[in-house]
Structures are given as C-alpha cells and as structure tokens.
Amino acid sequence: MSQPSHSSVLPQTELTRHRRLREQGSFRRADLDAILDAGFVCHLGVIVEGRPLVVPTVYGRDERVLYVHGSVASRSMAGGTPVCVTVTQVDGLVLARSVFEHGVNYRSAVIHGTVRKVTDPDEKLEGLRRLTEHATPGQWSYARQPNRKELAATTLLALSLEEASVKIRTGAPDDGDGPDADLGVWAGTLPLTATWGAPEPDPLLPPDIPVPAHIARREGTRHG
Amino acid sequence: MSQPSHSSVLPQTELTRHRRLREQGSFRRADLDAILDAGFVCHLGVIVEGRPLVVPTVYGRDERVLYVHGSVASRSMAGGTPVCVTVTQVDGLVLARSVFEHGVNYRSAVIHGTVRKVTDPDEKLEGLRRLTEHATPGQWSYARQPNRKELAATTLLALSLEEASVKIRTGAPDDGDGPDADLGVWAGTLPLTATWGAPEPDPLLPPDIPVPAHIARREGTRHG
Incomplete structure (x- = not known):
C-alpha cells in the first residue's frame, strides 16, 4: 500500500507522541494500517457546543485518507472541524498477580485531523466503495450501488491519515519477576x-x- | 439494580435527544445498564487544547456512577472537565439489497457528563473493585488488592450515569419490501x-x- 513519497514512519507530533506507556507505542505505519484493516467500526470524536461527543460509525480508507460515514455528529461538522477517530481491537484480558498490574491486550489507532466533507460525486462514490468493501469485501459489485439521489443523501467525511498514534499491548502480565510472583496467584491472559x-x-x-x-x-x- | 428514586427512564435532554435514526433510540435505563454490563472497554472523549481526543480505557460502574480508569487523557482532566464516554457492542453487519441500506447491528451508550477525580481512598478502592469485577468477576478477591502506594498511583475518574443516549439496531435490512427486493440480491445479516x-x-x-x-x-x- 505504501508509496515512495509516503513515509513508513509516522510523524511524531505534539498530538501523537506517547506520554505514557511508551513501551506500547508504535510509529510504524504498517501497524496503523493493520489496525485500521482489522476493524470496521471507529469512534469519532468531535466538539459540539464546547463539549466532546464520541459516536461509533463505520469507516474505510485508501493509502492516505480515512473515509468515515456521516453520523449524528456530521451536522456539527463544517470543513476544517478538528476530529479524533479511534479504532480499537481488544485481544484479551491481562490477569496479573496484583490488581494494579491488570490490563488489556489491545491494538489502537488514534487519528487526529480536520474533517473534510466529501462533495465531489466521483470521490464520494469511491469513498463509499472503499467503506463498503472494507466491511464486506466483494459487496460493492454484488449489491446495488448508490444512485445519484442516495449519493446526495449520504454524508461522507474524509480525514488525512498523516497524524496518528498507535498503541499495542501483547503478551503476559508484567509482575512475573517481581515479589508478587511468590503469591501463588495464577497469572496470564484470557484471549478474546x-x-x-x-x-x-x-x-x-x-x-x-x-x-x-x-x-x-x-x-x-x-x-x- | 434500580432504586426507587432512580428513574427507569433516561432523561431526554439537549445532549441526549436523538437527532436521527430515531427508531434506534432507547430511553430505557435497563438498556443502558445492559450495554454497560456487556462490555469492559469504553471510548473516552475529552477536549485537549481545543481538540477532541478519544482514547480506549476500561470501566466499571455502580447504579449511578461510571468509574473509568485514568488514561493518557487524565493529565488533561481537572474536576468538572466535560467528557463523553461511549460503549459500543457490534453485533454484526446488515447486508441489504442496496449499498445505501447497508448498516451495522449494534448497541451503543453515549454518556455525557463532567468528570470527577476520585480522591477518597475508600471510594477509590471500591471503584477499582467494581472496575476489576466488571472485567473479570471473581478476580478482586483472588488477586492481590492495591496497597496504599498503588492506590495513590492510580487515577480513577467518576462520571454520573444520569445523562446518556442509547441506540440499538437489530434485525434484518430495511429494503425487503421496496423495489430493490426484486433485484435477486441476497440480503440479511452476518452476525459477529x-x-x-x-x-x-x-x-x-x-x-x-x-x-x-x-x-x-x-x-x-x-x-x-
């Protein structure tokens, strides 16, 4: 998917640098792509009248752009509105000896950007194709594709994939070599x-x- | 779980009224409770320096309060900060005759409120107990519970469950009795x-x- 001019390393910016849990941070674009390809529902965050609003919606993508289906929030989004789109896969529970070390194995991508409403009919059709194929590969050419009226009634938002923060946690709990290892408590992961x-x-x-x-x-x- | 003074109907406010897809909206508190009980990862939205930030984190609850584990976002959250916490269960794909009618079967709860940092050690311990038991029933009394130092190092946020918006979509696609029914296209749901x-x-x-x-x-x- 990568192009020569498209860096395989995600830029570290004020918004994406990892403030804690650094060991879980990844700046590999391949990790971002894999997380986005694994799911089809994202959580879209936007500011509405001074308050945050987080709504689930479906998405698709190409190499550089995330397409998000218009939702309850789109009413509040003119072009240039700052948004945050987060995609999370939960892989299981991390069950440690101590409650303090409990956690979740997961993969998440947090994408920051400003939203653009897709108005060009060709781009809208292509964005909806990617969104449809993302959730159900093969469906775009099987089902009836949108007509002009349906296309006009659909809100499609676009967001650059340039600024993203990836976190991944895998594996066993972290207290296996500390004093709690002597407690005789079972520890491991419960996969989901x-x-x-x-x-x-x-x-x-x-x-x-x-x-x-x-x-x-x-x-x-x-x-x- | 309900108490006599705790209404079984969620209040309809400017933030929670359903602006579209009304047929999917629920104001039953039992639906909110069921959605919260079904999952253990939420998406927490907060405004950081004028931009939305959405991060996944774990949660627990009692009858009236949602407890959310401190996360990257907690740095930015003093008491009274407006937040939005969204919990989504994805139940499958809705595959219609037309792309336009495609969708997702899901259950989501969007909770609006202002965050409170839990500082009282007893409430913090109880909140962490609920959070731990929510993800893994039986684990609180099995694993080693937090000591005073760990408790101090844990950020726990509390949020009232008073203002919430619930949406649920179930069942078949909606174009089974329209003109597209004659297309000969398979339609139904793909459960997840x-x-x-x-x-x-x-x-x-x-x-x-x-x-x-x-x-x-x-x-x-x-x-x-």
Whole structure:
C-alpha cells in the first residue's frame, strides 16, 4: 500500500507522541494500517457546543485518507472541524498477580485531523466503495450501488491519515519477576476473539436466492 | 439494580435527544445498564487544547456512577472537565439489497457528563473493585488488592450515569419490501460474536498453579 513519497514512519507530533506507556507505542505505519484493516467500526470524536461527543460509525480508507460515514455528529461538522477517530481491537484480558498490574491486550489507532466533507460525486462514490468493501469485501459489485439521489443523501467525511498514534499491548502480565510472583496467584491472559457467524437471511428474502460466496466464506473466520 | 428514586427512564435532554435514526433510540435505563454490563472497554472523549481526543480505557460502574480508569487523557482532566464516554457492542453487519441500506447491528451508550477525580481512598478502592469485577468477576478477591502506594498511583475518574443516549439496531435490512427486493440480491445479516478463549498462563508461572474456576469457566462463553 505504501508509496515512495509516503513515509513508513509516522510523524511524531505534539498530538501523537506517547506520554505514557511508551513501551506500547508504535510509529510504524504498517501497524496503523493493520489496525485500521482489522476493524470496521471507529469512534469519532468531535466538539459540539464546547463539549466532546464520541459516536461509533463505520469507516474505510485508501493509502492516505480515512473515509468515515456521516453520523449524528456530521451536522456539527463544517470543513476544517478538528476530529479524533479511534479504532480499537481488544485481544484479551491481562490477569496479573496484583490488581494494579491488570490490563488489556489491545491494538489502537488514534487519528487526529480536520474533517473534510466529501462533495465531489466521483470521490464520494469511491469513498463509499472503499467503506463498503472494507466491511464486506466483494459487496460493492454484488449489491446495488448508490444512485445519484442516495449519493446526495449520504454524508461522507474524509480525514488525512498523516497524524496518528498507535498503541499495542501483547503478551503476559508484567509482575512475573517481581515479589508478587511468590503469591501463588495464577497469572496470564484470557484471549478474546470475534468470529463471524452463519449468515441469517432476511425473513422477506425469497428462499431461492443463495448466499453469495463472498459472504458465505466468512462464516467461522476470525474478525479483527 | 434500580432504586426507587432512580428513574427507569433516561432523561431526554439537549445532549441526549436523538437527532436521527430515531427508531434506534432507547430511553430505557435497563438498556443502558445492559450495554454497560456487556462490555469492559469504553471510548473516552475529552477536549485537549481545543481538540477532541478519544482514547480506549476500561470501566466499571455502580447504579449511578461510571468509574473509568485514568488514561493518557487524565493529565488533561481537572474536576468538572466535560467528557463523553461511549460503549459500543457490534453485533454484526446488515447486508441489504442496496449499498445505501447497508448498516451495522449494534448497541451503543453515549454518556455525557463532567468528570470527577476520585480522591477518597475508600471510594477509590471500591471503584477499582467494581472496575476489576466488571472485567473479570471473581478476580478482586483472588488477586492481590492495591496497597496504599498503588492506590495513590492510580487515577480513577467518576462520571454520573444520569445523562446518556442509547441506540440499538437489530434485525434484518430495511429494503425487503421496496423495489430493490426484486433485484435477486441476497440480503440479511452476518452476525459477529466475541468469545473468550482458553486461558494462557504467563510463561513465568510455576506449572503447579491451577487456573482458578472463575477464570476457567469463561472459556468458550460469549462476551458482549
């Protein structure tokens, strides 16, 4: 996905430098890309009348731009509005000997930027294609694509992927070589895995329409 | 969990009224409680130097208060700072005949309030107990509880559960009785389920320490 002019190292800025838990910070663009590719729901933060608002919504991306589906918050967003988009995968619980050392294994990307409302119909269509394909690969060419009226009724926001902060925690708890190791308390991790289930047909669907392969093949596969 | 003086209906305020997708809105406190109980990671939104910041963190609760573990954002939070805490469970993809009708089945709670730093040692201990038990029931009395030094080094934030907005989407796509139903496109939902895996012992753990029952029994159970 990377292009020659697109650095593989994320810039360290006032917004993205890691203030704590440094050992969990990553400035590899490949880590950012992997976290974004693993999920399809982000949490979009915006300031509305002086207060923060955080709403879940779906997203897609290309190499440099994150596309976010317009949501309750978009009403409040003119171009140039500062936003923060966070994508988090939770991989499990870290169960230590002491409560103090408990934690979560996770991967998160925090993207800072100013939002741009996509108005060009071609870019909007391409952004929606990426968003659709991100959640369900193969679906864009299978389902009916948006017509002009639907396209106009859809709010699509774009955000540069330039300024992002990545944190990753993996592995065992950190108190295995300290005094608490003598307590006889079990310690380790409890993994959490998301899995796609069997497709459930719309009750209104005629029974002779088969589940297409690009949807059927996800059943039982891991998500995230 | 409810008390006589604690309304089972969430107040409709300027911040919580549903501006769109009304059919997905719920003002039942029981729905809020269920969404909070289903997860253990929230997204905490705060304004830092005029920009929104959204960070994932863990939480617990009692009947009226949400306790949030101090995070990168807590540095910026004095008492009275406005925050937004959002908890989202993703239940699957809604695959419609048309791209326009695609969506996500989900449950989300958006909590608005001003943050209070918990300083009273008893409340802090109780808040951490709720937070620990929320993620791993049975763990508080099993692991070593925080000592005074650890308690002082932990930032715990409290937020009233009074002002919250709940949205829930379930079921099939919405275009089963429209003109797109004739397209012959498969439509339905693709469920997503999170499941706890087998506990993975810390490599530094002596082999004779068994997995305690309260952790072992989660293996294979659904989360969320």
